[in-house]
Amino acid sequence: MSSKRPTVADVLALKGRNQLTMLRVTTLEEAEAAQKAGVEMLSVPPELMTDPRFRDAAPDCFTVPGGDKSVYVTKDECLGEAFRMIRAGADAVYCAAGLDTIRTLRAEGVPVCGHVGLIPSKATWTGGFKAVGKTAESAFQVWKQVRTLEEAGAFAAEIEVVPAEVATAISKRTSLFMISMGAGAGCDAQYLFAEDVLGAHRGHYPRHAKVYRNFAAEYDRLQRERVAAFAEFVADVEKGVYPGPGHVVRIPRDELDRFLNDLAGA
Template sequence: MSRKRPTVADIRAMKGKYQFTMIRVETLEELEAAEKAGVDMVSVPPQMMVLPHFREVAPSLFAVPGVNFFEVGTADDFVHWAFALYKASADAVYCSASLATVKRLADEAIPVIGHVGLIPSRATWTGGFKAVGKSAESALKIFDAVKAYEAAGAFGAEIEVVPAEVAAAISERTSLFMVSMGAGTGCDCQYLFGDDLLGQNRGHVPRHAKAYRNFAAELDRLQRERIAAFSEFAADVRSGIYPEQRHVVGIEAGELRRFLDGLPVS
């Protein structure tokens, strides 16, 4: 049975009543898998969002395109960027730029999801890639950031690597749709990267990640098979085994004679 794609109003109405699921997908195959698996939301690269067949692949997924703010530019750049994505059927946009930029987008009725806690593009301000909000002072700063997003007109905020108790308390005290990445179940949505979920991340695996498959091992196996196939092809060419007669096009004997007779004498 087909699903209806949720609206911002639908999602707001479900706050505190339902745990949404969200996955960062990087390929159309992953997008299709999320749709068929019944995932609620996807974070996607902007270039995927504008593909003409995006909604054929993912008719019911609430889609949030996003990149780091410095890849977009100024507030004016963000508005043009967001309009193009919204026209392409994006449901919201991710924006970790300034509150002034968030407000510009919100003033144009673009649903915006911000970012609090560990913000990778700004991790130097909070001590690097580690948990944020483990002291009362730090936790209160996160709460203040959430309320600032609220005042700026944002629709939601990703809250990353924050103590579960802190995230839950903040989520209870805001109207924002709170997307948890390593911040516990007291928020409105659980978010994982597809690379981590599929077990194909070869770098640092964050604490909150859970691998449901081991794609890295399968990709290694496929690479070994790829190398073996290429090696066999090269060996066949060098030994004369390839191409065989079945691999080439033939010509009738009479036509071949006529062709050869038509060639200049060498």
């Protein structure tokens, strides 16, 4: 792939040839790091997509904005938001709303990435936050979801927490660009959240996450340094050593004398 940002056609042309990488990033710093590291695809919240600095940070990353809130809006609201994202420089939009909405987006020329398997906003229908497709019947339901997304006009789908064998078989039989989040290596891209990759929180890490750094420990260290610095500031004020001579401005002596004389006569 060239250094130029790929189009939907470029992405689809890579299906079955090699796996791309995708990260969910939420800050400009993460976006810039992903660009420099060679990550090909990004998922971003809408507010990051519309930040005018975003494309300077990640000019070459194929970017798909969206989130679970896209499920609970009307078709017109979804279409308006999609147009807003495309104008901001998005390459496609994520949509877990109904098939009619996806058809409408496709009819307007908006590239759509759907979602199958464990869909967080719809997890109540599949038994909560757990793997989907561990029986023949439920695996076939995932396949049917993929087929309906194809028919509705999506170009890609995230397949989340589905057995690797199931996801591989589906990916081989669909024209959709399949993005694996916890669905094994037989799809077209591997997708993780930046906060998991960075070890940036102390909560639960999903089975499929791989933690490459320990930012949580670094945040703890920075917090200790923050408290220490604030305490030193308090102590300096109490001892009278802040502000010192280098922290204030001065007035020439003759100007000060004139001011004090004027003040005395006021």
